[in-house]
Amino acid sequence: MRAALPAAPGVVAWGLVTGVAMVKSGLAVHWALLISLLVYAGSAQLATLPLIVAGQPFWIVALAAFVTNLRFVIYSASLRRWFEAFSLRRRAVLGYFTGDFTFAMFMDRVRREGEFAHRDAWFLGACGFNWLVWQVTSIVGILAATAIPSEWGLQFAGTLALLALAIPLCLEWPGLAGAAVAAPIAVLARGLPFGLGLFAGIVAGICAAVAVDALLARRKATAQHQGDELS
Amino acid sequence: MSINMLLVTVGMVLATFMTRAALLLAGQRFKLSPRVEAALRYAPVCALAVLIVPEVVVQAGTVNVSLTNPRLAGALAAAAFFLWKRSMVGCIVVGMVIVVAFRLA
Numbered sequence: 484m485r486a487a488l489p490a491a492p493g494v495v496a497w498g499l500v501t502g503v504a505m506v507k508s509g510l511a512v513h514w515a516l517l518i519s520l521l522v523y524a525g526s527a528q529l530a531t532l533p534l535i536v537a538g539q540p541f542w543i544v545a546l547a548a549f550v551t552n553l554r555f556v557i558y559s560a561s562l563r564r565w566f567e568a569f570s571l572r573r574r575a576v577l578g579y580f581t582g583d584f585t586f587a588m589f590m591d592r593v594r595r596e597g598e599f600a601h602r603d604a605w606f607l608g609a610c611g612f613n614w615l616v617w618q619v620t621s622i623v624g625i626l627a628a629t630a631i632p633s634e635w636g637l638q639f640a641g642t643l644a645l646l647a648l649a650i651p652l653c654l655e656w657p658g659l660a661g662a663a664v665a666a667p668i669a670v671l672a673r674g675l676p677f678g679l680g681l682f683a684g685i686v687a688g689i690c691a692a693v694a695v696d697a698l699l700a701r702r703k704a705t706a707q708h709q710g711d712e713l714s
Numbered sequence: 715m716s717i718n719m720l721l722v723t724v725g726m727v728l729a730t731f732m733t734r735a736a737l738l739l740a741g742q743r744f745k746l747s748p749r750v751e752a753a754l755r756y757a758p759v760c761a762l763a764v765l766i767v768p769e770v771v772v773q774a775g776t777v778n779v780s781l782t783n784p785r786l787a788g789a790l791a792a793a794a795f796f797l798w799k800r801s802m803v804g805c806i807v808v809g810m811v812i813v814v815a816f817r818l819a
Binding site: 492493496497500511514517518521522523524526527528530531533535538540541542544545546547548549550551552553554555556557558559560562563564566567571574575577578579581634635636637639640642643644645646647648649650652653657658661662663664665666667668669670673680681684685688689692693696697 | 718719721722723724725726727728729730731732733734735736737738739740741742746749751752753754755756757758759760761762763764765766767768769770771772777785788789792793796797802803805806809810813814817
């Protein structure tokens with residue numbers, strides 16, 4: 484729990500903004516509460532808001548939440564070797580509670596200490612604390628939002644929070660290329676039904692990012708090769 | 715509306731749970747190829763881009779990429795502030811201040 488404290492201010496802000504943005508985008512309070520309590524994925528909740536409000540079918544919304552959350556597949560690929568000895572149920576619980584920050588802390592600790600004892604309990608403690616802080620602030624945000632006039636445009640705070648999440652990912656060439664290809668396609672094709680424009684943008688963006696990634700890897704390999712020949 | 719919202723909620727729970735737990739549950743049986751791993755790594759930034767950018771540049775149904783668009787001005791200022799200070803809270807505050815200033819002006 485103490486290990487999770489440094490992240491608390493960020494979680495508080497993120498939870499408040501998500502709560503307020505959900506209600507101010509037009510979600511009924513009871514649905515906002517239910518989604519917040521069960522889904523527990525801030526970025527996916529914020530990202531799917533425009534789709535939910537636009538009345539997109541549920542599978543489009545779920546698919547968008549899935550893609551937004553794909554970073555966790557990478558996280559769990561690194562986590563699994565540390566947790567594979569535990570029961571299936573234990574691993575399901577560990578998976579549900581994984582968050583961005585708790586993942587980073589856990590990987591930092593196993594890098595230093597290896598398979599430390601009670602690592603599942605340590606992980607769950609940090610994650611549980613995160614979960615609690617997130618739920619309380621997000622519920623406060625949901626309830627407070629009903630008292631705030633919609634004209635303030637506070638739902639835009641949710642978009643800004645996502646922006647803060649996206650910028651660090653764009654500081655690498657492949658990420659920047661992906662975003663630069665994906666965004667204009669989504670804007671131009673926004674009229675297409677079933678959120679097809681969004682998915683066309685995402686697929687094209689991933690292809691661009693992977694291509695740039697491969698290009699950089701090849702260039703690095705060539706540079707290394709030349710270095711070997713010189714030495 | 716309510717049935718659809720119920721399906722939305724259940725769909726989101728399953729979708730986000732799968733991303734977090736599927737590999738943990740599968741153990742070491744599935745190996746991710748480097749190419750798949752690269753695609754997974756860059757999918758979120760692409761998803762964020764397609765969800766953020768239309769919210770910012772589309773104003774009342776039409777694209778407005780000039781600084782007369784309050785959300786674009788707000789987002790650019792917020793992005794600049796974030797690059798400078800690396801603070802998410804600051805990013806939100808700066809962006810909202812600009813948007814509200816447009817409304818008052």
